[in-house]
Structure formats: C-alpha cells, structure tokens
Amino acid sequence: MADHSSVTDGIHYHQHDVVIVGAGGAGMRAAIEAAPKASTAVITKLYPTRSHTGAAQGGMAAALANVEEDSNEWHTYDTVKGGDYLTDQDSAEILTREAIDAVYDLENMGLPFNRTPDGKIDQRRFGGHTRDHGKAPVRRACYAADRTGHMILQTLYQNCVKHGVEFFNEFYALDLIMAEVDGVKRVSGVVAYELATGEIHVFQGKSVVFATGGFGKIYKTTSNAHTLTGDGVGIVWRQGLPLEDMEFYQFHPTGLAGLGILLTEGARGEGAILRNASGERFMERYAPTIKDLAPRDIVARSMVQEVLDGRGAGPNKDYVYLDCTHLGAEVLETKLPDITEFARTYLGVDPVVERVPVYPTAHYAMGGIPTNNDAQVLSDNETVIPGLYAAGECACVSVHGANRLGTNSLLDINVFGKRAGNNAVAYAQTADFVDLPADAADGVVKMLAQLREGEGTESVAEIRKALQETMDRNAQVFRTEETLQTALADIAALRERYPNVRIHDRGRRFNTDLLEAVELGFLLDLAEVVVVSAINRKESRGAHMRDDYPTRDDVNYMQHTMAYRTDAETGASQGIRLDWKPVRVTHYQPTERKY
Amino acid sequence: MAESEQKNENSAGFEREAETGDPAAQADAAVEATTADAESAMSSSGTSAAPVDSAAEAADRPVEAAPVEVPESFTVTLIVRRYDPEVDDEPRWVDYDVQMYQTERILDALHRIKWEQDPSLAFRRSCAHGVCGSDAMRINGKNRLACKALVKDFDISKPIYVEAIKGLPLEKDLIVDMEPFFDSFREIQPFLQASGKPEKERHQTIAQRERFDDTTKCILCAACTTSCPVFWTDGQYFGPAAIVNAHRFIFDSRDEASQVRLDILNDREGVWRCRTTFNCTDACPRGIQVTKAIAEVKQAMLTGVKL
Numbered sequence: 001m002a003d004h005s006s007v008t009d010g011i012h013y014h015q016h017d018v019v020i021v022g023a024g025g026a027g028m029r030a031a032i033e034a035a036p037k038a039s040t041a042v043i044t045k046l047y048p049t050r051s052h053t054g055a056a057q058g059g060m061a062a063a064l065a066n067v068e069e070d071s072n073e074w075h076t077y078d079t080v081k082g083g084d085y086l087t088d089q090d091s092a093e094i095l096t097r098e099a100i101d102a103v104y105d106l107e108n109m110g111l112p113f114n115r116t117p118d119g120k121i122d123q124r125r126f127g128g129h130t131r132d133h134g135k136a137p138v139r140r141a142c143y144a145a146d147r148t149g150h151m152i153l154q155t156l157y158q159n160c161v162k163h164g165v166e167f168f169n170e171f172y173a174l175d176l177i178m179a180e181v182d183g184v185k186r187v188s189g190v191v192a193y194e195l196a197t198g199e200i201h202v203f204q205g206k207s208v209v210f211a212t213g214g215f216g217k218i219y220k221t222t223s224n225a226h227t228l229t230g231d232g233v234g235i236v237w238r239q240g241l242p243l244e245d246m247e248f249y250q251f252h253p254t255g256l257a258g259l260g261i262l263l264t265e266g267a268r269g270e271g272a273i274l275r276n277a278s279g280e281r282f283m284e285r286y287a288p289t290i291k292d293l294a295p296r297d298i299v300a301r302s303m304v305q306e307v308l309d310g311r312g313a314g315p316n317k318d319y320v321y322l323d324c325t326h327l328g329a330e331v332l333e334t335k336l337p338d339i340t341e342f343a344r345t346y347l348g349v350d351p352v353v354e355r356v357p358v359y360p361t362a363h364y365a366m367g368g369i370p371t372n373n374d375a376q377v378l379s380d381n382e383t384v385i386p387g388l389y390a391a392g393e394c395a396c397v398s399v400h401g402a403n404r405l406g407t408n409s410l411l412d413i414n415v416f417g418k419r420a421g422n423n424a425v426a427y428a429q430t431a432d433f434v435d436l437p438a439d440a441a442d443g444v445v446k447m448l449a450q451l452r453e454g455e456g457t458e459s460v461a462e463i464r465k466a467l468q469e470t471m472d473r474n475a476q477v478f479r480t481e482e483t484l485q486t487a488l489a490d491i492a493a494l495r496e497r498y499p500n501v502r503i504h505d506r507g508r509r510f511n512t513d514l515l516e517a518v519e520l521g522f523l524l525d526l527a528e529v530v531v532v533s534a535i536n537r538k539e540s541r542g543a544h545m546r547d548d549y550p551t552r553d554d555v556n557y558m559q560h561t562m563a564y565r566t567d568a569e570t571g572a573s574q575g576i577r578l579d580w581k582p583v584r585v586t587h588y589q590p591t592e593r594k595y
Numbered sequence: 596m597a598e599s600e601q602k603n604e605n606s607a608g609f610e611r612e613a614e615t616g617d618p619a620a621q622a623d624a625a626v627e628a629t630t631a632d633a634e635s636a637m638s639s640s641g642t643s644a645a646p647v648d649s650a651a652e653a654a655d656r657p658v659e660a661a662p663v664e665v666p667e668s669f670t671v672t673l674i675v676r677r678y679d680p681e682v683d684d685e686p687r688w689v690d691y692d693v694q695m696y697q698t699e700r701i702l703d704a705l706h707r708i709k710w711e712q713d714p715s716l717a718f719r720r721s722c723a724h725g726v727c728g729s730d731a732m733r734i735n736g737k738n739r740l741a742c743k744a745l746v747k748d749f750d751i752s753k754p755i756y757v758e759a760i761k762g763l764p765l766e767k768d769l770i771v772d773m774e775p776f777f778d779s780f781r782e783i784q785p786f787l788q789a790s791g792k793p794e795k796e797r798h799q800t801i802a803q804r805e806r807f808d809d810t811t812k813c814i815l816c817a818a819c820t821t822s823c824p825v826f827w828t829d830g831q832y833f834g835p836a837a838i839v840n841a842h843r844f845i846f847d848s849r850d851e852a853s854q855v856r857l858d859i860l861n862d863r864e865g866v867w868r869c870r871t872t873f874n875c876t877d878a879c880p881r882g883i884q885v886t887k888a889i890a891e892v893k894q895a896m897l898t899g900v901k902l
Contacts, residue, residue, distance in 0.1 A: 047773060049815050050719075050727040107796040110787025112804060112811050112847070119798035144811075150726060151811065158786040196766065225721040259698070261724045342724060345743060346698065461710030505715035507681045510767040513714040 011441045012194075012201040016041040016166075017428040018421075019190055019205030021173045021232055024051035025149075025413035026392025026420065027211030028156035028165075032109075033421030034209075035165045038428050041203055043171045043192050045227060048157045052213060052225045053413065056149025057338065058126060058266030059141030060106075060410035062099035066120045067139045072096040074132060075140065077588060079408060082128040082295045083366075083401020084542035085558060085590035086245070086583055091373050091397045093586065095408070095415050102414040103142050111155040113144050114335075124335075125269040128295035128405040134595065137269075137293045141407040146264045146336045152410055168203075170195040172515060174444045176208070176235050178385070179434050185379065187387035188434040191444045195515070198508030200441050200448075206428035207387040209420045210236065210369060210377070211413075214393040217519075218527040219362035219476070220468035223252055223262035227519075232394045234522030236369050237529065241379055242562045244396040244581065245367035246526070247534035247544050250404055251477050253299040255361025256346055257319035263339045263358060265406040268292045270335055272324040274299070275355065276306045277313040282320075287595040294595045297403040297543045300360040304477045307359075314357060321355035328352075360477055366404055366543065367533075368396040370562070370581070375420035381562065381581045387427055387434070391420035398560065402542020451517050456500030460517045463494050463501065467520075467527055475531055480548045484535045491528050498524055532576045533561045554590050558583055671695045671751045673704055675716065676758035677768050686765065690754065695746045701734055701757065702741040705769075718769035725880055728816030732769050733758045738818040738878040760821035762830065775830060776817045779837040783859055787844065788852035803848040806902060810843040810888050812881040819875035819885050831864045835875035835885045838866055842888040845900055853900045857892070866893050 005014045018034040020027050023044035034040040042048075063070040075096035080087045107113060107121060114122040123139040131138040144151040160167070175191040189204040212232025216224025237243055253274070254263040268274070274292050276282050286302040287294035294302075303320050312318050324332060324340075329352045332340045336351075343349045343356045369390040370378045375397075377388040392413045399412055467490075474487035498521060505513035539553035540546045559580040566575035671693050678686035691712055693704045702720055709716045719729040723742045730741040735749065735756050749755050763771035789797065813836060820826050820834030841860055845853040860866045866889055875885040895901070 046721055046727075046729070047777075047815075050721045050729045052722060052727070054814070055722050055724070055726050104793075104795055108787075108789075108793065110789075110844075110847070110849070112807070113796075115799055115801050115804050117801065119800050121796050147726075147812070150814070154811075154813075161781050162784075162786040225727065226723060227721045338726070345745070346724070348698075459710075460714070504713065505717075507679060507715075509680055510717045510770050512717050513709075516714075 010199070012199060013204065013436075014041060014201060015204045015433065017206050018209065018424050019043065019203045019207070020209040020211060020421075020424075021190055022051075022211035022213060022392070022394070023048035023167060024211060024213050024392060025053035025152055025156060025410065026417035027209065028153075028160050029414050029417030030209050030211060030391060030421030030424065031165045032156065032159050032163060033418055034425040035160070035163045037425045040425075041166050041168060041205070042160075043168045043173050043190060043203060045170065045172045045195075045231070047169050048160065048167060049153060051153060052228055053410070054150045054153040055223070055225065055262065056152070056410050057146040057262060057264035058269065059124060059143035059148050059407045060103060060152070060414070061126065061129060061140045061405070061407035062103040062142055062411065063096065063140060064100060064103060064121060064123065064142065066116060067123050069131065070138055070140055072099065074130065074138070075099065077133050078129050079399065079405055080401070080588045081134070081593060082405040083398075083403055084297075084552065084593055085401065085554070085588070086248070086398065086541060086560065087401030088398050088584040089586040089588060090584050091399045094373055095399045095411060098415045099411050102411060102418070105418075106152060106155055106414065109155050109159045111144065111151050113142055113151075124266060125293060126406045127265050127268065127293045127299065128595075129407070130290065134289070137290055141266065141269065143266065145334070146266055146338045149410060152414070168192070168201070171201060172518070173212070173231065173235065174447070174518065176239050177202070177436060177440050178239060178388075179437060181434055185385055186434045187385060188436055189440065191441050193444065193448065193515070195510055195512075198511055200444060202436060202440050204433055204436050205387075206431045206433055207389065207424040209375075209424050210388075210390040210394055211392045211417060211420070212394045214365045215523065215526050216362050216365075218467065218471050218523050218530065220465075220472040221255065221260040221359075222362035223255055223260055224362065229519035230522050230526045231519065233368055234525050236377070236390075237525055237565055240565055241377065241385070242370055242564050243367060243529055244370040244562055245398060245402075245533070245560050246365070246529045246563055247537050247561060248366035248402050248542055249362065249530060250296055250364040250366060250543050251300040251360035252363035253296055253303055253360055254322050254358040256342065257314070257357035257359045259346055260361035261342055261346055262361065262363070263322060263342065263356065264336070265296070267322060267324055267336055267339060270331055271327055272322055274303065274358075275321045275323050276311040277317065277320075278311065280311075282306050282311070290595045295403055295405060297545070298595065300477050301545055303358075303360060319357045319359040322351075322358045323355045324351040325353060325355065362476075364404055364409060365393055366396065366398070366400040366402065367561075368394045371395045371397055373397065373419075374423050375416050376423065387431060389420040389424050391416040402544060447518070448514065451501065452503050452506060452514055454500065454502065456502050458497045458500045458502060460501050460513075460520050463497055464516075464520050464523065467491065467494055467523060471527055475534060478545050478547050479534055480546060481535065484531055487531045488528070488535065491524060491531060495524050495528070529563050529576060533563055533578065536578050537561060552593075558590060668694050668696050669751060671704060671746055672754040673708065674754045674756050675708070675768070676756075677716070678765055679715070680767060697747050699746050700742055701739070701744040701746065701755070702730055704746060705741060705757070717767045726814060728814035731760050731816040731818040731821070731880075733760055738822040740816060740818065740880045743880050760817060762821045762823075762827045763817070773817065776820060776834070776836065777815070779820075779833045780815065780840055783833070783837050783841040783856055784852060785840045785844065787847065787850055788855075789849050790851060797849045799848055803902060806848070807843050807846040809883050810839045810846075812883050813839050813843070814881060816880060818878040818880055822874040822878035824872060824874065825868050825870060829864070829868065832868045833860065833865055835869075835889060838869075838889050838892055839883060839885055842892050845892060845895060846902060848902050853895070857896050857900075860892060861896055866896070869893075
C-alpha cells in the first residue's frame with residue numbers, strides 16, 4: 001500500500017483511501033482497523049509515542065466484573081449522571097457496552113494490565129463509578145499501575161508497527177479540503193506542513209478521520225502538553241462547521257499545585273484523601289456518600305471553595321492537600337509509582353510521608369467536533385458530511401455530557417477510535433475520491449507566508465501568555481457574566497494584535513517559531529468559542545459553574561450548545577452564532593445530582 | 596534580537612573530548628572558550644511570573660490575605676549548541692542568561708530563551724513532565740530529559756551546557772533525526788505475537804506480569820541509545836532501547852516469538868556489542884535497569900528464556 005505521491009509547483013500530493021490526522025489513542029486505534037483493509041496514511045504533528053494519551057494514568061473503565069459485581073448498565077447510569085444529564089444516553093450505552101471488548105482487544109494486542117491473584121485484569125475504584133446506581137464506589141477501572149495511558153499508547157503503536165501503518169511524523173495538518181458533489185458537501189483531503197523541510201503536502205483521501213486531541217493550552221495551569229493547541233478542532237471550525245458544548249471544560253482536581261502536572265484520581269481510588277489546611281477531610285461535607293470519589297467537577301469545585309473560604313494550605317492558602325501517607329510505601333511504589341515520582345521530582349514532596357499540595361488543573365474538553373454514534377462529523381444537528389470522521393477528545397459524541405468521568409476518556413478513544421476506523425474504511429471501499437480543487441493548498445500557503453513574512457512587532461509568547469492568564473482568571477472552575485465578559489474583551493484585544501506577530505525564524509527547516517504562531521491562532525479561535533458558549537449558558541451544569549446562575553435549569557438548558565462561525569476572519573472578533581441541539585434521552589430522567 | 600545573538604557565538608572548534616568526562620571540567624573549559632558577551636539585552640523580559648502563582652486567581656474572588664512570599668529567582672547561564680543547516684557550516688555554542696526559579700527545569704530555561712530572547716531556537720518537547728520522551732538532550736555531558744532536569748540540581752555558579760543527543764544525525768539546534776532509532780525499534784518485532792484468539796483476556800499471574808514490568812516503562816526517548824559509546828561509533832548497533840523493547844516481549848509469558856527476537860539480537864550488531872558501561876542505565880529517565888535487561892537477553896541466548 002505504497003504512498004502514491006507526486007510534486008507539482010513545489011506542493012507534494014499524496015493519495016490514500018483513508019487519511020487519519022493524529023496518532024494518539026483514537027488515531028492509532030482507527031489506523032489499526034483501517035490499515036489492513038485499505039491504503040491508510042496517518043498524519044501526526046508528533047512522533048506517535050509522544051502523544052498525550054501517554055500521560056493518562058489511572059485506568060480505563062469497563063464493567064468486566066473481574067473483582068466484584070458490576071454491569072454496563074450501572075456504568076451507563078454513572079456516565080449519564082456524571083455528565084449532569086447532558087450526556088447523550090444512547091451514545092453512553094454504546095460506550096459502556098463496547099467497553100468490555102475494547103479492554104479485551106487491548107489485552108489481546110499485548111497491553112500489560114495489572115492482574116488479580118487469579119490472573120485476570122485487575123480493576124480499581126475511580127471517581128463517579130458506582131455500584132447499583134450510586135450506592136457505593138465500584139472497582140471498574142482496568143489499569144496498569146498509574147501509567148495506563150502510556151501502556152495504551154505503546155500497545156497501539158506496537159500494533160501499528162505490526163500492521164505496517166504508514167505514518168507521516170511531524171506533519172502538521174493545517175487545513176481540511178471539502179468540495180460539493182451533486183449539492184452535497186464531501187471531504188476531499190487534508191493539507192499538512194512538514195516540519196523538517198517546511199514543505200506543503202496535500203493528502204487526498206476518500207475518508208478523513210480527525211483524532212487530534214484537545215486544546216488545554218488555552219489555559220495557563222493545565223495538565224495538557226505544550227502541543228495540545230486544538231489544531232484539529234480549529235481547522236474544522238475555520239471550515240464553517242459547528243462545535244458542540246465548548247463551554248464544558250474539565251478541571252482535574254489534583255494537579256500539582258502551581259504546576260498543573262496531573263496526579264491520578266486513581267490515588268483517591270486507592271484510598272488517598274483530600275484535606276484542607278486544618279487537616280479536615282472536606283469532601284465529607286460536599287459528597288457524603290462517596291466523598292473523595294465524587295466526579296471531578298464536584299471535587300474541583302469543592303477544593304476551590306475551600307480555598308475561597310480561607311481554608312487553603314500553604315503560605316498563600318491557595319491549595320489543598322492530597323494525603324497518601326496512610327497508603328504505605330508499597331501501594332505507592334507498586335500502584336502509583338509515577339505520581340509518587342512526580343511529587344518528589346517537581347515539588348520535592350515525598351507522598352509516602354508528606355501530604356502533596358494540589359489544586360485543579362485544566363484537563364479535558366468535553367466539547368468539540370460534533371459527531372454521531374458512527375463517528376461521522378455533523379454539519380448541523382443531524383446532517384452528516386460524507387467521508388469525514390472524528391474521534392477522541394477533539395470529538396463530541398456526546399458521551400461525556402457536561403462532565404467526563406475519570407477513565408472514560410481512555411475508553412472513548414478506544415471505542416470511538418475503532419468505530420471511526422471501521423466506518424472510514426467501509427466508506428472508502430465504496431466511495432470515490434472527491435477531486436481536489438486546483439487551489440487546495442493556497443489557503444495554507446498564504447497563511448504561512450503572511451506569518452513568516454510579516455513585519456509586525458508582537459510576540460507570540462506574550463499574546464499566548466496573556467490569553468492563558470485571562471482564561472485561568474476568568475473562565476476557570478467558577479465563572480460569572482462579568483468574568484466571562486472580561487475574558488471575551490481580552491481575547492478580542494489579543495486577536496487584534498495577532499496579525500502583527502513577528503516570526504524571527506525565517507528558515508524552512510524545523511521552524512517551530514512559525515508553528516507556535518500558527519498554533520496560537522487556533523488557541524485564540526477556540527478560547528473565544530469557549531467563552532461565548534459559556535456566556536450563553538445561564539445555568540450551572542457539570543463543569544460549567546456560573547456563580548450568577550448557581551443551579552441547573554433543565555427547562556431551558558438541558559440541550560447541547562452548537563456554535564457556528566458566521567464570517568470570515570477579519571481581526572477583532574469572529575462572528576459566532578449559537579444554536580441548540582436536543583439531548584438524546586433513553587432511560588434516565590434528570591434528577592438532582594447527589595453523591 | 597536573534598541576529599545580535601548569532602554574533603555571540605563560539606565556533607572556535609570547541610569540542611568535548613571525553614564523552615563520559617566530568618561535566619564541570621568541561622563547563623570550565625567552555626567558559627574560557629566562549630566570548631563572554633552575555634548582553635543584558637538578551638535577558639530582556641526576565642521578570643516573568645513565578646511558577647507558583649496562579650492557583651488562587653480562580654473566579655476573580657479575593658482570597659484571605661496572606662503574606663506573599665516572592666520566590667527567589669536567580670540567573671543561570673545556559674550555553675546551547677546551535678546549528679541551523681540553512682546558515683551554519685557547523686554547530687556553534689551560544690550563551691544565554693536566564694532568570695530562573697527554584698522549582699524550574701532546563702525545559703523552562705529553554706522556553707524562556709525561545710519565548711523571550713531568541714524564538715528561532717529549535718527543540719522538541721510536549722508533555723513537559725517526563726512521559727512523552729520528546730526532549731532528551733545532552734545536559735552538561737549527560738543525557739537527560741530537559742523537563743526532568745531541575746535547575747536547582749546543577750551548580751549554577753557555572754554555565755550549563757545543552758546540546759543535542761549524540762549518534763543520530765543533527766537536524767537543527769537540539770533536534771536530531773529519530774528515524775534510525777525507530778528503525779531499530781521496529782526491527783525487533785515490538786508487538787505481542789500469540790496464537791489463537793481468547794474469548795476474554797489471556798491470563799497472566801502477578802509474578803509473570805512482574806517479570807517484564809521494568810522494560811514496559813520505556814518511552815522511546817533515545818536517552819539510553821544515544822549515551823552508548825558503542826552506538827556512537829557504530830550506528831548499525833541495535834542499541835539499548837531496541838533491546839529493552841525486545842526484552843519486554845521476550846519475558847512476557849503470553850508471547851510466542853521470543854526465539855525470533857533472540858535470533859535477531861544474536862546478530863553481529865546485536866546484544867554482544869554491549870560492553871556494559873552502564874551509560875544507558877544512568878541515562879534512563881524512567882529508571883529502567885537497562886544494562887540488566889540487556890544482560891538478561893544475553894543470558895536467554897545462552898540458556899533459554901526463564902519466565
């Protein structure tokens with residue numbers, strides 16, 4: 001399945017049945033389905049093993065019932081309730097039903113899960129995962145120490161090697177090409193920039209899968225990698241396609257204070273406790289039944305509330321403690337070795353004997369590119385774009401609703417990554433290529449030339465820092481109309497400065513200066529969508545907590561936000577139109593969310 | 596700004612002689628060789644926020660006032676081996692003064708150079724906490740991940756030397772061509788080979804799982820392979836990382852292709868080239884006992900795989 005490529009006017013042209021953008025968990029899971037059946041190219045801005053799937057720690061949920069009674073119906077209920085009833089319930093049913101095979105698939109591919117004494121996959125507790133509809137925490141998370149994401153990423157890459165998947169490493173996708181065929185908008189290909197050479201490549205594909213991950217770098221304090229700049233979501237947005245539920249951004253409760261480096265919820269799954277400055281186990285007040293294992297939105301909010309009420313720890317009273325000291329050295333070294341090392345390395349704190357300073361860190365986008373259950377991208381509430389698929393954090397099915405449960409994202413990438421790969425290859429086996437327009441690469445060539453040759457004086461780093469600071473200050477765990485309007489005004493001012501950024505590296509090879517400028521453009525676009533969507537939702541639901549509207553309003557807001565871009569980019573502000581999309585309810589009517 | 600710094604070079608053929616020598620001694624030598632022209636202009640906006648400062652800003656509501664401890668900052672000199680293939684005939688050392696704080700890492704220093712002094716500096720990085728393996732580099736003569744090398748662990752009264760890992764083709768600044776490294780990885784068939792499709796999971800005891808635990812930690816950062824003197828002189832050698840990943844499958848009770856991998860590594864460029872210098876073990880940012888793993892593979896060739 002060789003790459004059919006040619007060069008015209010300095011632009012490289014490639015043709016593959018299936019083109020996958022992104023080589024994290026979702027992209028590689030899709031590739032494993034597609035590559036054996038059709039010519040498949042994976043375009044990835046990073047070497048596959050650098051993807052941020054590898055930073056996931058705690059586990060992957062599936063009701064295997066290897067260590068205690070469990071059912072995927074309970075898992076569905078938890079996912080819906082955890083998502084504060086914004087989860088599409090038929091999608092959650094698929095997620096939890098296919099979870100079981102998704103775990104077995106990975107084990108059969110070689111993933112070295114931790115084992116029970118009788119040799120089965122071991123399971124641990126995690127936030128929001130309960131027995132029998134909330135009665136008590138349940139052991140549902142399949143895990144490999146606290147490096148489950150690392151093992152998934154390595155295992156998927158190993159199997160891509162096995163299947164001879166063709167990777168284009170350090171190729172930055174920068175545009176999506178679509179064309180109308182018989183009045184229907186269809187996908188035609190992807191334009192990418194090769195980091196090593198500075199050359200432009202156009203990949204024509206019968207089907208295209210976006211699996212490009214999240215955009216945590218709109219925030220300053222984040223568990224996300226530097227490279228998580230939302231390029232894929234931004235590309236789709238710039239094509240005039242909608243984004244769904246962008247106001248729902250998850251803050252993981254236990255980031256290392258001040259640094260944002262993730263400490264897995266699996267620590268609390270193994271028994272660790274959150275304490276305030278006086279040593280009180282404060283989660284008993286906020287979630288009396290499952291306490292420290294409440295869902296992330298609730299725990300993060302509770303931690304911030306403790307700090308706001310003056311019960312924070314440290315010289316500035318601006319964090320709380322994660323107490324692992326009663327777990328013992330053996331549990332920490334065998335089940336939580338990486339986070340133990342992170343605390344030691346980065347804060348000089350030994351979790352075996354000391355409490356670890358923690359504070360919420362921007363972690364995961366529940367929203368993104370809207371898809372149906374077949375991972376097909378939607379151009380409105382229902383219309384499918386033939387040939388275009390999305391999976392993983394960049395997509396919004398929505399299985400996570402207003403708040404994702406821990407261990408459901410490693411699950412999501414496997415279930416919907418596999419669906420995307422299968423469906424993309426099935427489509428490619430029946431469809432023809434859509435002709436590329438003659439000017440397919442022009443948009444990217446022009447954008448890069450403008451940036452590279454600009455004579456402005458603005459610093460990419462300064463604009464990015466200002467963006468991240470206003471998002472941390474004004475669009476974080478708690479929001480109000482006032483803080484969000486402040487963020488919006490700040491973003492508009494930064495967007496005006498952006499066209500005047502100065503690129504210092506005028507070279508072609510490994511021009512990371514240029515790419516950071518491109519990434520900043522995506523960050524600015526997406527931050528604005530997040531804030532505009534957040535202003536519009538005048539209620540509190542899941543991760544979206546409005547101080548000025550502190551309760552959930554199911555009458556007016558139990559529906560998904562759909563944001564559309566309404567004009568071409570002209571500087572200060574992009575036109576954004578907001579619409580709604582109904583939530584699909586099967587069995588679970590919304591009730592007050594208590595834990 | 597970038598242009599003025601480029602004049603600040605030392606292309607006087609400064610080369611490290613002892614690869615495993617004392618970094619401090621090397622640092623001293625290089626200080627003499629460097630045109631000490633650390634312009635104050637270079638550390639222009641060095642007053643960026645301390646890392647521990649954002650936590651209480653949530654929701655814009657005041658937190659009860661407490662005495663604010665401003666973290667102490669200090670100046671560190673980094674001397675970075677720069678190379679731009681479109682301009683330079685050969686690499687050159689450039690020095691930068693950077694304001695740093697106690698909890699910061701070499702990666703933070705590189706970012707401060709890139710974001711405040713010279714945006715043309717090229718290096719790879721992603722996760723910034725030691726799990727993605729992007730930013731392996733040679734820091735004071737030793738392979739480390741820049742994101743795990745804390746500045747406070749260095750003697751900051753002397754400059755810190757940063758250069759690309761050795762033994763792979765230099766592309767630009769701190770970036771090397773990783774393809775030969777991944778070629779070796781792919782050659783050892785790094786995927787589970789097991790017959791039959793079980794209905795559920797394959798079973799494995801806790802002890803069987805533990806047998807290969809250490810080598811599952813590998814993040815393919817290449818710190819081990821590019822610290823190996825044998826690899827430096829013979830790029831055909833599989834290198835420690837490929838052997839580590841072979842070990843991960845050879846000692847996995849579920850795998851049936853151990854002999855295939857042992858045959859591959861019994862090659863002229865295989866495990867027998869290892870001279871047990873332990874550079875790889877010292878370099879591994881994940882704490883893998885690399886030399887021990889290589890020894891176990893050698894042993895398996897002689898006496899068979901013992902699970």
